[in-house]
Amino acid sequence: MIRFLRLWLAFIASFCAQLLWAAGADNETLIITGDLWCPVNCAQDAQQPGIFVELVQHIFAERGIKVEYRVTNWARAVHEVRRGKANALVGAGVRDAPDFIFSKTAVGVSRNCFYAKQGLGWRFQGVDSLAKVTVGAINSYSYGAELNTYFERYRADSARVQMASGDRALAINIDKLRKGRVDTIIENSWVMQAYLAKKGQADTLLEVGCRKIDVPIYVAFTPALESSQRYVDIFEQGLERYKAMGEMDALYRRYGIAPESLGTR
Structure with a gap:
C-alpha cells in the first residue's frame, strides 16, 4: 500500500511538472531580428518570411515556444541582440558578432x-x-x-x-x-x-x-542572457533532425534554392 502511494505521488508530481512546463512554454517568446536579406529572412508580413525564420519558428514551436520576428537595420539588430533586448540575430557570420553564441551547424552559406x-x-x-x-x-x-x-x-x-x-x-x-x-x-x-x-x-x-571562400551563416544567440545556451541546444537538435528527415532540403526548394548548390554537406 505504501509503495503504491509513493508511485501515485510520484506520478502526480511528474504530471504537475509537465503541466507547469507546458504553461511556462505557452508564455515563452523568442525574439529574433535582422535586416532584410531574402530568402534568408524576408519581410515580416510576407507569406514566406524566409528560410531562417521558418526554421526557427518550426523548431521552437515543437517546444511550445512562440517566435517574434522583427526587421530592422543590421547595426541596430546586432546591438539589440548583444544587449539581450532580442534573443537571436538572423543570418550572422561569426565575424559579424564573434561574442555571440552559435550553433554547431550552419544553416547555410553566403556565396x-x-x-x-x-x-x-x-x-x-x-x-x-x-x-x-x-x-x-x-x-x-x-x-x-x-x-x-x-x-x-x-x-x-x-x-x-x-x-x-x-x-x-x-x-x-x-x-x-x-x-x-x-x-x-x-x-x-x-x-x-x-x-x-x-x-x-x-x-x-x-x-x-x-568567389571563394564561402561564409557560413547562422542564427546567433545573445551572450547577455542565460537562456541562450538552452535555445542553442534546442535549435541545434532541430537542425540535425530536420536535415536527417530531408525537411531542410524541402524548405530550401520552397524558396527556389537547389540544396546541391549549398556546399554545406
Whole structure:
C-alpha cells in the first residue's frame, strides 16, 4: 500500500511538472531580428518570411515556444541582440558578432557568384579573368577584399564595371545583362536563385563561377542572457533532425534554392 502511494505521488508530481512546463512554454517568446536579406529572412508580413525564420519558428514551436520576428537595420539588430533586448540575430557570420553564441551547424552559406546568359563562353577564374568582361555589381555591397578593390579601381570605367543602386539594384543588373549592357553580374547565390524562382525564370541565367571562400551563416544567440545556451541546444537538435528527415532540403526548394548548390554537406 505504501509503495503504491509513493508511485501515485510520484506520478502526480511528474504530471504537475509537465503541466507547469507546458504553461511556462505557452508564455515563452523568442525574439529574433535582422535586416532584410531574402530568402534568408524576408519581410515580416510576407507569406514566406524566409528560410531562417521558418526554421526557427518550426523548431521552437515543437517546444511550445512562440517566435517574434522583427526587421530592422543590421547595426541596430546586432546591438539589440548583444544587449539581450532580442534573443537571436538572423543570418550572422561569426565575424559579424564573434561574442555571440552559435550553433554547431550552419544553416547555410553566403556565396557570391557570377551569372550570365547562355553562350557567353566565359567563367570567373579569379580577378584577372574579369578583364575580359563588363561586370554589373551593386553599389556599397561587399564582395570580399580582392573584388572590392577591383570594383573600386574600375568603377569609373563603364566598359569594365557598372554599379547599380537602390532597392531595385538586382532587377536593374539583370535587365542590363539581358539587354547586353553588361556581360555578367555578381550576386549572392541564394538571393539570385530565390529571385529567379519567384519570377518563374529559374533556368534563364547560368552561374559561371563563384568567389571563394564561402561564409557560413547562422542564427546567433545573445551572450547577455542565460537562456541562450538552452535555445542553442534546442535549435541545434532541430537542425540535425530536420536535415536527417530531408525537411531542410524541402524548405530550401520552397524558396527556389537547389540544396546541391549549398556546399554545406
